Amino acid sequence: MVSSENQRILVWLRNDMRLRDNPALYNAAEAGEGVVAVYVLCEDFIERHSTAPSRLDFIRRHLRQMQTDLAERNIPLVLLRVRRAGEIPHQLLSLSRREGCHSLYFNAEYPLDELNRDRAVAEYFHDHDRHYKRFHDRVILPPGKVRNGQGEPYQVFTAFKRRWIQMARELPMVPHGLPAVQPKALGQVSDAGMTLDSLFRGVHLKDLSALWPAGEEEALSRLAEFADGPIRDYKSKRDLPAEAATSTLSPYLAVGSLSPRQCLTAALSANEGRWDEGSEGVTTWISELVWRDFYQHVTVDFPVVCKHKPLQGHTDAFPWRDDEEDFNRWRRGETGIPIVDAAMRQLLDTGWMHNRLRMIVAMFLTKNLRIDWRLGERWFMSQLIDGDFAANNGGWQWSASTGTDAAPYFRIFNPVTQSERFDPDGRFIRKYVPELARVSTRQIHQPPPVPGYPAPMVDLKASRKETIALFQQLNGSSSKG
Ligand SMILES: Cc1cc2nc3c(=O)[nH]c(=O)nc-3n(C[C@H](O)[C@H](O)[C@H](O)COP(=O)(O)OP(=O)(O)OC[C@H]3O[C@@H](n4cnc5c(N)ncnc54)[C@H](O)[C@@H]3O)c2cc1C
Secondary structure, three states: OOOOOOOEEEEEEOOOOOOOOOHHHHHHHHOOOOEEEEEEEEHHHHHHOOOOHHHHHHHHHHHHHHHHHHHOOOOOEEEEEEOOHHHHHHHHHHHHHHOOEEEEEEEOOOOHHHHHHHHHHHHHHHHOOOEEEEEOOOOOOOOOOOEOOOOOEOOOHHHHHHHHHHHHOOOOOOOOOOOOOOOHHHOOOOOOEOOHHHHOOOOOOOOOOOOOOOOHHHHHHHHHHHHHOHHHHHHHHOOOOOOOOOOOOHHHHHHOOOOHHHHHHHHHHOOOOOOOOOOHHHHHHHHHHHHHHHHHHHHHHOHHHHHOOOOOHHHHHOOOEOOHHHHHHHHHOOOOOHHHHHHHHHHHHHOOOOHHHHHHHHHHHHHHOOEOHHHHHHHHHHHOOOOOHHHHHHHHHHHOOOOOOOOOOOOOOOHHHHHHHHOOOOHHHHHHOHHHOOOOOOOOOOOOOEOOEOOOOOOHHHHHHHHHHHHHHHHHHHHHO
16 A cells, blocks of 8 residues: 555546657656556446447557556556546545545546536645646647637638648657656555446447557557558548548547657658648648647637537528438438448448548538438447547538538538549449449449339439528528528
8 A cells, every 4th residue: 555645646547548648647757756547437428428339449448458558667547437527526536635646637638528527627626735737638739829810719721720830840749758667666556446347337338349459559550551651642542432541540549549749740750851842642641630630629719519509600590300210311321322321331330431421421411311410420429439529520510511611501512423533433332332232333323223222312403402592591591680
C-alpha cells in the first residue's frame, strides 16, 4: 500500500489510448513523483451518444493493451464504471485521496457534454484543494486559437485552413516521446477498481478485431505504411472506394491510439517538410487533417451543434419526413440504389465506410428520402468504429446543407452518377451486394430487375426537385422573416 501522502499524479485516460505523444501522461511522468492512470466507463454517455458496440470493443481491447504497456512503466491503470457522468467528480476525488494523488491531468475533449463533465470535475477538485491540468492532444491547434482579423471563428474551411497552416508551421512539430518509467515503489495501488471483464459486463460489444487490431503499435505501423507509399496517390485515388487508397486511420485517431500530430509529422517527413507544395497526395492528406481540426473547433465555437440543432438555425424549420420504413431500408442497405446499398452494408460489416460513400449515403437520406439528418447522424454513431462527434456531426450537417461551409442545397449528388464515376467497374458494389454479382458493368449502377434485389425506392430526379423547391421556400421565408 502506498502512503496516503499526496505525492502522485492521477492521469484520467479517455480517447487518448496511447503512451507516445500523450501530453497528459508525458507531463505527469516527467514530474517523477509516480503516476496512477484511470479510465471511467460511463453508462449514460454510451447510451446518450449511441456509442457503437464495435467501438466499445475497440476501447476494451485498447485498455487491455494500455494496462500492459503502462505496467511496464510502473504506472497502474484503475478501471471504474459509473451510471451517470455526475458521479465522476466524486469517484475521481476518492481515488486520488485513496491513492495519494495531489493532481489530476487529462487531455481535453471538445463536445459540450464532455466539456461540461470536465468542468464539473475541475471545479470539484478545485473546491477540495486538489490541482488539475488540461492538455490538448486531440487537435493540432487548440480550439479558440484560429481566428480571423476580427477575432472571430472561421466558418469557411479554405480561410480556416490558410490561417491554420500559417499558425501550425510556427509550432515545434515534435511529438512527445514515451512517458518516463516511474519509481517502482510508486507503481502500486491499494484498489485497482474493476477487472476489464467486469468493466464491460452487460455492455453490448461487437468484435471486429480481425479488421481493426487494437493498439498504438498497429496504428503507427498503418501510418508508416501509408506515408511510405499510398499517400503519394492519395489525391488521385482517395475517392475510389474499391481501392485501398486512404489511410484507414480514423478508428485509431478516434480512440486516440494515434495523435493528429503524429500523422502530420509523418506526412511532412514524406514531403521533405513542405506543407502546401511538393507531393499533391501529401498536401491533400494534410487538408483532411485540417478538416478534422476544423470540425473540432466548430463544436467549441458553435456549441449549438452539440444540442441536436443545425448550425444554420433557419434550416431547423425544414419539413423532414418521418418514415420509419424508408429509414430502415436505408439502414439495411435495401434501397435499390446499388452504391448506397453497398456502402450501408460496408458500414454494417466493417464498422467503417469510405468518405465518398458517407457523403453519398448522407445526401441520399437527407435530399432524396428527405429524412432528418439527425437520424442518420445517430445511426452512424451507433455503427461506426471511428465514431467521432465532431467529424460525424460536421459530415452530416455538410450533407444536409445545414452546417458551416456546407454543400449548397441545390448541389445534390446523383448517387448513380457518383457510382459511375467513382466505382466505374462496379467492383465495390459487387463486393458488398452479392445479388448483383452477375450484372454487367454497364448496368451495375442502375440494374434491370434482379431476383432478390429491390427496385429503386425513390425517383431520384423527382425527389431532388422537390427538395430543392422546399429549400427555396425555406430560404425565401427566412430572408423575409
Ligand atoms: C456523413 C459523414 C460522417 C462522418 N463521420 C465521421 C466520424 O464519425 N468519424 C470520423 O473520424 N470521420 C467521419 N467522417 C469523415 C471521413 O469520412 C472519415 O474520417 C474518413 O472516411 C476516414 O477514413 P480514413 O481514415 O481512411 O481517412 P483519410 O482519407 O486517410 O484521412 C485521414 C484522417 O483525416 C480525418 N478526416 C478525413 N476526412 C475528414 C472529414 N471530412 N472530416 C473530418 N475529419 C476527416 C480522419 O481523422 C481521417 O482518419 C464523416 C464524413 C461524413 C461525410
